[in-house]
Amino acid sequence: MTITLDQKTALEPAIDPRVFRDTLGHYASGITIISGIEEDGPIGFTCQSFYSVSTEPPLVSFSVMTNSTTYPRLRETGKFVVNVLAHDQDTVSNQFARKGTDKWAGIDWSQTNAGNPVIADTLMWLDCDIWAEHEAGDHYIVIGRVNEMSPATWHKEEPLLYFKGQYRHLRGIDDEV
Numbered sequence: 555m556t557i558t559l560d561q562k563t564a565l566e567p568a569i570d571p572r573v574f575r576d577t578l579g580h581y582a583s584g585i586t587i588i589s590g591i592e593e594d595g596p597i598g599f600t601c602q603s604f605y606s607v608s609t610e611p612p613l614v615s616f617s618v619m620t621n622s623t624t625y626p627r628l629r630e631t632g633k634f635v636v637n638v639l640a641h642d643q644d645t646v647s648n649q650f651a652r653k654g655t656d657k658w659a660g661i662d663w664s665q666t667n668a669g670n671p672v673i674a675d676t677l678m679w680l681d682c683d684i685w686a687e688h689e690a691g692d693h694y695i696v697i698g699r700v701n702e703m704s705p706a707t708w709h710k711e712e713p714l715l716y717f718k719g720q721y722r723h724l725r726g727i728d729d730e731v
Contacts, residue, residue, distance in 0.1 A: 582717040585647045587637040588616055589663075589671045590628040596658050596671040599624045600651040602716055603693075604636060612700040614680055617693045623653070625694065632684050634698060635670040638677040640711035644721045646673065647714060666702050677713050678704045 589598035603617035614636060618625045628634055639647055650657045662674035666681040673679075682698030689695075715722040 576719075579718045582715050582722065584677075585639045585643075585714045585716055585721075586616070587639065587646065587650050587673055587676075588618070588625075588628065588634050589637055589673065590631045590634045591665075591669055591671055592627060592631065596663065597624055597627055598637075598650055598657060598671070598673075600647050601636075604638075607697060613685060613697055614682065614700060615695060615697045617690075617695050620689065620692055620694055625696075629684065629687070633668060633670060634682055634684065634696075635666060635672055636680045636682065636698070637673045638679065639673075639714040640675055640677045640709060641714050641723050642711075643673075643675065643714055647721070668701065672704075675709065675711075676704075677711050678708050680704075 583602050584604065586601045586604045587598050588601045588604075589596055591597070599618070599622065601616050601618060605615055607613035607615050616636065646661065649655070649659075649661070658671075663671045664674065666672055666679075668681055670681050672681075680698075680700045681702040682700050684696060685699040686697040687694055688697075712724045715724065
């Protein structure tokens with residue numbers, strides 16, 4: 555007997571989106587700010603879904619909700635910076651996660667050679683051109699080609715992590731009591 559995709563889907567239990575999100579929350583990840591620049595100034599948003607794709611060519615990727623109001627503006631520029639936040643930048647993460655506010659208020663930043671904004675005191679940054687974009691459910695998967703990056707000696711801080719709905723900090727195995 556052959557089961558068609560429609561029949562198979564009908565047999566599978568529905569996955570509750572909230573439960574799915576909570577389950578994925580068991581995977582610790584770093585926190586980034588995806589930033590860019592328009593005529594009116596810098597733009598950006600908090601992004602937890604970031605990863606490396608390839609070393610040759612150097613490619614990275616992030617995912618963003620299809621209903622984001624910032625990403626379409628960033629897409630228009632064709633380029634972006636991934637700012638990986640340091641352990642003490644949870645307030646920066648929160649500020650860029652809010653809608654309808656001046657996300658750059660009180661934020662110190664500089665520019666890459668391409669003119670994109672780099673947030674001060676980040677763990678590291680990558681300046682990219684948009685290489686590809688794919689729609690996947692309620693998100694876009696954006697792939698960027700890295701053109702410039704922070705030096706390896708940029709900052710020797712620890713990353714800001716997100717786990718089970720809360721910010722976390724690294725603690726080495728030897729640090730446990």
